[in-house]
Amino acid sequence: MNPGRDTITLVGAGLNGPLLALGLIRRGFNVQIFERRSDMRRIATSAGRSINLAISTRGIHALSQAGLWSGMQNIINPMKGRMMHALSSELTFQPYGKAEAEVINSISRADLNIVLLNAAEAEGVRISFEQRCTGINLKTGDIQVRDEQSGATRTVNCRVVIGCDGSASVLRNAMLKRVRFNFSQQYLDYGYRELTIPSVGNGEHALETNALHIWPRGNFMLIALPNIDGSFACILFLPFEGADSFAQLSSPSSVMEFFKSNFPDVVSLMPNLTDNFFANPTGSMMTIKCSPWHVEGRCLLLGDAAHAIVPFFGQGINCGFEDCTYFFELLDRYGADWERVFTAFEAVRKINTDAIADLAVENFVEMRDRVADRRFLFRKKVELALEAKYPRLFVPKYAMVTFHRIPYSIAMKRGIVQERMLAELCDGIDRIEDLDWKKADRMIRNELTPLEPDS
Numbered sequence: 001m002n003p004g005r006d007t008i009t010l011v012g013a014g015l016n017g018p019l020l021a022l023g024l025i026r027r028g029f030n031v032q033i034f035e036r037r038s039d040m041r042r043i044a045t046s047a048g049r050s051i052n053l054a055i056s057t058r059g060i061h062a063l064s065q066a067g068l069w070s071g072m073q074n075i076i077n078p079m080k081g082r083m084m085h086a087l088s089s090e091l092t093f094q095p096y097g098k099a100e101a102e103v104i105n106s107i108s109r110a111d112l113n114i115v116l117l118n119a120a121e122a123e124g125v126r127i128s129f130e131q132r133c134t135g136i137n138l139k140t141g142d143i144q145v146r147d148e149q150s151g152a153t154r155t156v157n158c159r160v161v162i163g164c165d166g167s168a169s170v171l172r173n174a175m176l177k178r179v180r181f182n183f184s185q186q187y188l189d190y191g192y193r194e195l196t197i198p199s200v201g202n203g204e205h206a207l208e209t210n211a212l213h214i215w216p217r218g219n220f221m222l223i224a225l226p227n228i229d230g231s232f233a234c235i236l237f238l239p240f241e242g243a244d245s246f247a248q249l250s251s252p253s254s255v256m257e258f259f260k261s262n263f264p265d266v267v268s269l270m271p272n273l274t275d276n277f278f279a280n281p282t283g284s285m286m287t288i289k290c291s292p293w294h295v296e297g298r299c300l301l302l303g304d305a306a307h308a309i310v311p312f313f314g315q316g317i318n319c320g321f322e323d324c325t326y327f328f329e330l331l332d333r334y335g336a337d338w339e340r341v342f343t344a345f346e347a348v349r350k351i352n353t354d355a356i357a358d359l360a361v362e363n364f365v366e367m368r369d370r371v372a373d374r375r376f377l378f379r380k381k382v383e384l385a386l387e388a389k390y391p392r393l394f395v396p397k398y399a400m401v402t403f404h405r406i407p408y409s410i411a412m413k414r415g416i417v418q419e420r421m422l423a424e425l426c427d428g429i430d431r432i433e434d435l436d437w438k439k440a441d442r443m444i445r446n447e448l449t450p451l452e453p454d455s
């Protein structure tokens with residue numbers, strides 16, 4: 001490695017940009033970031049302020065390696081499981097994992113972003129806000145940067161540029177014009193809107209604090225994640241068109257009617273429901289897959305820019321932070337041989353980011369529909385019982401993805417085998433006591449190899 005020699009330019013100071021910058025500057029590189037938005041620490045922006053993210057093992061690992069996780073305990077809210085709200089208002093709690101430690105952590109996107117920006121700047125990363133990258137010459141590394149205030153544009157020559165500019169990446173758009181660049185973009189027919197359940201006073205939560213609340217309604221759902229100030233950040237996922245869709249909710253009365261019919265226990269908890277509903281735009285969700293992620297040793301895509309996924313496994317940023325973990329491992333191994341690092345990075349990550357992209361789409365059906373199903377809940381109990389008996393052999397798919405750092409592609413493959421076993425073992429029974437343990441033992445030992453411990 002030649003610390004100090006190369007200046008690395010990042011586009012995007014969202015979540016991945018500053019974490020990547022921090023690791024690079026600590027390895028002796030000069031790092032600058034261009035960010036199109038204003039600095040959220042100085043000017044209130046609407047950049048996903050009310051959206052919360054669930055941070056789990058992969059994200060925690062990366063944040064711990066950066067020395068940030070332990071200092072973040074006052075801005076996270078652990079969620080131990082899903083609290084399902086039936087139409088009758090009946091509640092069912094389904095734990096996420098087998099132990100107290102297997103929780104996912106609710107954090108506001110803005111709080112997380114601020115921690116990362118502060119940490120990167122404190123170590124010397126130069127972040128220029130309101131500077132939009134409008135294009136790149138992939139042959140020279142020159143990027144065009146426009147000052148969002150004055151409109152003035154300049155050219156910045158970069159030795160190495162990394163696009164951390166999210167799902168609508170400008171760098172990826174430039175790569176799209178190259179020959180043999182593979183690209184697919186798949187929108188869901190669903191959109192989402194942010195809503196809020198305010199605190200009931202004194203920072204108290206109106207619902208159970210340590211849970212991710214779900215109102216699964218078959219074709220659509222509402223979720224709520226706890227904030228540290230006692231409020232909940234909620235997201236309504238609904239088809240864009242058709243019956244029970246955003247297209248139908250065009251007036252305050254239609255919104256109120258829809259909530260009264262489908263989420264009756266929520267209406268009294270959302271005093272500003274209709275104002276809230278119309279204050280926010282409807283977001284869209286998509287899966288983006290592309291390759292190659294790099295142009296020689298000059299330009300690389302990382303995070304959502306390379307692989308945007310739908311949010312239903314809560315893995316988008318966990319996966320992006322895991323990108324950083326692998327990137328640093330390769331940089332430490334190969335030094336500033338950028339082409340080698342970029343090639344190896346894509347080789348190790350692409351198969352896994354493709355897998356989590358598919359798992360995330362599958363999990364949407366599970367969240368909005370299957371979690372309300374009695375048979376599904378029974379299977380979840382059986383999964384936990386099998387895991388308790390065979391902790392290295394049978395780990396539920398959700399746990400492999402969320403509480404381990406097993407490559408996503410392996411979690412997906414093992415998940416398929418385990419699904420088949422579960423279907424067979426649960427067939428015709430509805431009590432754990434009736435489980436055929438001999439059959440389970442035979443299947444598990446024959447078909448599953450012990451999992452490598454997370455390094």
Ligand SMILES: Cc1cc2nc3c(=O)[nH]c(=O)nc-3n(C[C@H](O)[C@H](O)[C@H](O)COP(=O)(O)OP(=O)(O)OC[C@H]3O[C@@H](n4cnc5c(N)ncnc54)[C@H](O)[C@@H]3O)c2cc1C
Pocket residue numbers: 011012013014015016017034035036037051052053054055131132133134164165166167168169170192235302303304305311313314315316317318319320
């Ligand atoms: C509704 C929803 C819920 C989610 N929930 C979860 C969850 O629970 N857990 C989880 O792990 N993930 C979740 N995600 C996914 C997560 O938000 C993303 O994976 C993550 O934000 C990606 O980080 P990033 O840094 O790659 O991109 P971003 O966070 O999008 O950051 C990109 C940055 O680049 C800047 N930028 C863009 N273009 C330019 C340009 N031309 N010039 C300069 N700057 C530019 C943007 O302003 C932005 O700051 C969710 C996403 C959504 C939409």
